Amino acid sequence: MNTKYLDLLAQKYNSEEKVVTEIINLEAILNLPKGTEHFVSDLHGEYKAFQHVLRNGSGKVKEKISDLFAKELSEEEITEFATLVYYPEEKLQLIKSNFNSTQELNQWYTEMIERMIKLISYASSKYTRSKLRKALPEQFVYIIEELLYKTDEFTNKKEYYTKIVQEIISLGQADKLIIGLSYTTQRLVVDHLHVVGDIYDRGPEPDKIMETLINYHSVDIQWGNHDVLWLGAFAGSKVCLANIIRICARYNNLGIIEDAYGINLRPLLNLAEKYYDDNTAFRPKKQPEEKLSDYEEWQITKIHQAITMIQFKLESPIIKRRPYFNMSDRLLLDKVDYDKNEVTIQGETHPIENPCFATVNPEHPEELLDEEAEVIDRLLFSVQHSEKLARHMKFLMKKGSLYLKYNSNLLIHGCIPLDEDGNMESMEVEGKSYKGRELFDVFERNLLHAFAHPEETDDLATDMVWYLWTGESSSLFGKRAMTTFERYFIKDKKTHKEQKNPYYHLREQEDICRKILEEFDMDPDQGHIINGHTPVKEIEGENPIKANGKMIVIDGGFSKAYQPTTGIAGYTLLYNSYGMQLVAHKHFNSKEEILQNGMDVLSVKRLVDKELERKKVRETNIGEELLQQVSILNDLLEYRYLK
Numbered sequence: 113m114n115t116k117y118l119d120l121l122a123q124k125y126n127s128e129e130k131v132v133t134e135i136i137n138l139e140a141i142l143n144l145p146k147g148t149e150h151f152v153s154d155l156h157g158e159y160k161a162f163q164h165v166l167r168n169g170s171g172k173v174k175e176k177i178s179d180l181f182a183k184e185l186s187e188e189e190i191t192e193f194a195t196l197v198y199y200p201e202e203k204l205q206l207i208k209s210n211f212n213s214t215q216e217l218n219q220w221y222t223e224m225i226e227r228m229i230k231l232i233s234y235a236s237s238k239y240t241r242s243k244l245r246k247a248l249p250e251q252f253v254y255i256i257e258e259l260l261y262k263t264d265e266f267t268n269k270k271e272y273y274t275k276i277v278q279e280i281i282s283l284g285q286a287d288k289l290i291i292g293l294s295y296t297t298q299r300l301v302v303d304h305l306h307v308v309g310d311i312y313d314r315g316p317e318p319d320k321i322m323e324t325l326i327n328y329h330s331v332d333i334q335w336g337n338h339d340v341l342w343l344g345a346f347a348g349s350k351v352c353l354a355n356i357i358r359i360c361a362r363y364n365n366l367g368i369i370e371d372a373y374g375i376n377l378r379p380l381l382n383l384a385e386k387y388y389d390d391n392t393a394f395r396p397k398k399q400p401e402e403k404l405s406d407y408e409e410w411q412i413t414k415i416h417q418a419i420t421m422i423q424f425k426l427e428s429p430i431i432k433r434r435p436y437f438n439m440s441d442r443l444l445l446d447k448v449d450y451d452k453n454e455v456t457i458q459g460e461t462h463p464i465e466n467p468c469f470a471t472v473n474p475e476h477p478e479e480l481l482d483e484e485a486e487v488i489d490r491l492l493f494s495v496q497h498s499e500k501l502a503r504h505m506k507f508l509m510k511k512g513s514l515y516l517k518y519n520s521n522l523l524i525h526g527c528i529p530l531d532e533d534g535n536m537e538s539m540e541v542e543g544k545s546y547k548g549r550e551l552f553d554v555f556e557r558n559l560l561h562a563f564a565h566p567e568e569t570d571d572l573a574t575d576m577v578w579y580l581w582t583g584e585s586s587s588l589f590g591k592r593a594m595t596t597f598e599r600y601f602i603k604d605k606k607t608h609k610e611q612k613n614p615y616y617h618l619r620e621q622e623d624i625c626r627k628i629l630e631e632f633d634m635d636p637d638q639g640h641i642i643n644g645h646t647p648v649k650e651i652e653g654e655n656p657i658k659a660n661g662k663m664i665v666i667d668g669g670f671s672k673a674y675q676p677t678t679g680i681a682g683y684t685l686l687y688n689s690y691g692m693q694l695v696a697h698k699h700f701n702s703k704e705e706i707l708q709n710g711m712d713v714l715s716v717k718r719l720v721d722k723e724l725e726r727k728k729v730r731e732t733n734i735g736e737e738l739l740q741q742v743s744i745l746n747d748l749l750e751y752r753y754l755k
């Protein structure tokens with residue numbers, strides 16, 4: 113190694129002891145069991161259900177409590193204690209209201225604090241002290257460390273311990289401490305979170321999910337097609353922008369646009385009121401608990417039509433200027449007979465149901481009215497000037513990628529485009545052909561470029577972001593064409609079908625998965641592909657673990673709209689030093705139900721892979737980095753101190 117760097121490093125490690133201490137420290141970490149990875153996907157704005165899964169660590173919190181206290185606590189007490197750890201603020205209020213005397217309450221506090229300290233000690237056993245310290249509530253670090261490292265053999269220590277707890281209670285700090293310890297436990301059971309795409313759309317609170325992720329201790333994101341749509345809108349793609357507003361209108365979520373991100377919808381509403389009327393095909397989809405007045409419902413229905421027509425018009429010029437997107441079949445506005453109200457698709461003519469073509473000039477159907485052009489420009493300005501959206505999109509870019517290689521697994525939201533024979537499918541971009549990993553890299557480069565140039569709205573990079581949402585070779589879409597037009601306007605359901613990329617049946621085969629892992633320079637014996645995007649239909653007996661365990665699909669339907677199809681309420685995956693476990697979650701009703709009845713929505717766990725020997729940090733991505741550091745420190749030791 114270049115001695116210049118070693119000289120520089122010697123400024124930090126300026127004695128032999130310091131170098132040796134750091135080497136020993138790193139070696140110790142390398143020999144600890146690997147931390148737990150937690151995988152989630154397709155959150156689709158379902159903040160509350162996501163919160164619950166985070167708070168219970170997909171069952172890990174309760175598992176640790178059961179491990180520790182199975183002998184001394186009943187099943188009911190274990191559940192009650194677990195609920196306290198998940199929702200400490202609310203559960204404390206509930207429990208406290210049951211006590212009649214301060215003495216009883218103080219007794220309870222003493223027990224709980226002791227229990228929580230034991231739990232933390234157990235949950236942190238595979239971390240270094242310094243890592244645990246970082247996870248502790250700041251104001252109580254000193255006190256908790258005193259409590260954690262007391263040993264029972266010395267009675268004077270025991271007295272000391274009791275004294276500390278009593279002091280905490282009498283100073284009125286017990287609630288705060290219990291709350292802090294609860295969050296520390298939640299944090300300790302999961303070392304790192306992977307979000308395998310689709311944070312946005314369909315559900316009501318994606319912005320709150322983003323805030324949670326921003327504050328999370330360790331996370332990465334693999335973008336989903338819906339996330340990319342939001343990134344595209346922020347990066348200057350008007351057609352992506354029209355899509356996000358259309359989807360929010362469709363799912364009765366315009367509050368995300370207006371209230372959460374402060375984007376003014378007034379110009380769009382004015383346009384909608386002028387040209388559109390009620391139309392059953394455009395009424396918002398609602399959850400049973402959502403109530404709308406007739407007036408509100410009409411307003412949304414009109415906005416929904418206005419933005420949908422803007423979207424269709426904006427698609428045409430992109431399809432025309434990018435022939436290699438191969439989307440000319442999607443120029444459907446050109447294929448409508450506006451007198452007869454018919455559309456001809458692939459030689460077949462269909463009547464148009466629920467038309468809303470008041471702004472369309474049949475001679476030039478793709479032309480935006482001046483009013484429409486102004487509306488979309490103003491919306492884009494508003495989107496690009498929303499501070500909160502900017503913060504969320506920047507975070508999404510910083511932590512995100514199209515694919516991730518992590519601890520021998522390949523994480524992708526959608527698919528690896530394949531042909532029927534299982535070969536990587538190629539796509540031509542500006543006269544050059546790309547496939548497999550190279551194609552992913554081209555997509556990602558374009559997305560980065562588009563994001564860095566939000567002022568460009570019609571360049572290739574910006575168009576490519578839209579292609580990622582809906583193009584036939586997109587690794588995020590994974591289907592041949594998006595039949596949005598047909599779903600709104602044609603009755604014949606056969607036209608609604610979106611044909612999937614062959615990947616989706618080929619991924620059942622182990623050899624295909626091995627080939628994909630190799631394409632990404634990964635070890636096919638060790639690795640798995642972790643996939644989101646397509647809801648696994650448990651209800652029909654579909655197995656999320658495919659290809660002899662090489663492929664794990666974790667989209668189980670956090671999205672309420674999809675739960676009837678899947679029959680469950682989402683999968684999550686855990687990967688710790690013992691192996692991988694898939695967890696299927698039952699429908700999440702409400703936090704209140706969990707607080708009152710201790711109902712835990714968690715259900716079945718399935719073993720995916722068991723490690724033959726407990727996996728250590730040494731064998732992980734982080735381990736690799738630490739090993740490099742050890743090697744550099746050894747060089748320093750040799751060069752500087754052992755001559």
Ligand SMILES: O=P(O)(O)OC[C@H]1O[C@](O)(COP(=O)(O)O)[C@@H](O)[C@@H]1O
Nearest residue numbers: 310337338362591594595596610645
């Ligand atoms: O359920 P909706 O609102 O009709 O949306 C259907 C559209 O969503 C998509 O499935 C994409 O969303 P997903 O990534 O959640 O599958 C499109 O392929 C399809 O056209």
Ligand SMILES: [Mn+2]
Nearest residue numbers: 310336337645
């Ligand atoms: Mn998706």
